[in-house]
Amino acid sequence: MNRTLLLGAAAALALGGWTAAAQAADPIKIGVDTPLSGTYTPIGQQVRWGLELAAKEINAAGGIAGRQVELVFEDSEANPSVAVQKAEKLYQVDNVDFLTGTVNSGATLAVGQVADRNKKLLATSVSFADSITGAKCSPNVFRVNAKAGQQSAALAVWLKQQKADAKVFYLGPDYEMGRSTVAAFKEAAEGVGAKTAGEVFAPLDTKDYTQYFGQIRQARPDVIYTSVAGNDTVRLFTQMQDFGLLDNVQVVGASGTVTSQNIKAIGSAANGYVTGVGYSPLIDTPANKTFVKAFNAAYKTDPDLYGADSYGLLFAYKKAVEAAGSTDTDAVRKALEGLSWDTPQGKKTIRAGDHQAVTDMYVVQVKDGKFVVADSIEGDKAIGPDACTRF
Secondary structure, three states, rough: OOOHHHHHHHHHHHHHHHHHHHHHHEEEEEEEEEEEOOOOHHHHHHHHHHHHHHHHHHHHHHOOOOOOOOEEEEEEEOOOHHHHHHHHHHOOOOOOOEOOOOOHHHHHHHHHHHHHHHOEEEEEEOOOOHHHHHOOOOEEEEEOOOOOHHHHHHHHHHHHHHOOEEEEEEEOOHHHHHHHHHHOOOOOOHHHOEEEEEEEEEEOOOOHHHHHHHHHHHHOOEEEEEOOOOOHHHHHHHHHHOOOOOOOOOOEEEOOOOOOOOHHHHHHHOOOOOOEEOOOOOOOOOOHHHHHHHHHHHHOOOOOOHHHHHOOOOHHHHHHHHHHHOOOOOHHHHHOOOOOEEEEEEEEOOOOOEEEEEEOOEEEEEEEOOEEEEEEEEEEHHOOOOOOOOO
């Protein structure tokens, strides 16, 4: 009987060792719930490219803790309800260890609730709404890109220098991101002496923005701030140019409004546009030059902030998993809180209190169809206070 027990124990140990080895060889699955169709397709494309380039480099270097990275994509269609359905599938059917890719801020907030229910983690590298790491923060949600408040802080520094006492009119998309970005910049602009001339919010995928032009003309602003994005930007800027609304007005806005993905389609209407960003391909460091060169070689275009932040995210996750020694949610969450890591735009740190990344900010302007860095602000000065009280 003792011999039987010993043989059984030996078999169990052998089976356990085989199972552990098999698990170690299994890929780490990362779900990507991003718009691959619809008005935010250009943003989703940059997200995909950034993640795929990072995964390729990580896998070529041995993976994460010896395991290869497998990206599992789903098309969220820039629709929060669709994003929720795809997130449920990625967590429950595909059994991903981690999820990213959400673009629309409403989608990020909704998918964050899915992450909570499934006891899994979500990180956005795109969404701007301050509430994501503020009033509606979650212990399972992280953000590695700059929030609206950080962008606004950088842009307000430029506004104070260039357009003191400006009258600003606000035009945002009518959902969480649009209202959050407008609110954030309005607060920052008024804080440096600007006056509010009016505001309107247009539905996502608006085809005709001219319906708002009478109100803008009547307000006679010095500055127009907008946070529309993707294909909506092309329509807005083209129509403003066609109707003479750009004459004698400075247009500023969110970092996702004019990007490398839509700047060619916007054409000359983008000239002079100013924004605050957490990334520019013009950042003059060896790390960024290497990244831009690799991105261009792979995709024949420059990375924008979405591509760069998505690329950097995978390296943060890699560092956290290897520090935790596991892909377990609690262990990785703990490792991500306070994590510092290197990215193309420099070192970032995820603030433990609200899960918001601290990153240096830049003011960039479009000149002759290209972005030019006009100013910068240190990350600690741009991030603002921790407003998360939910965990």
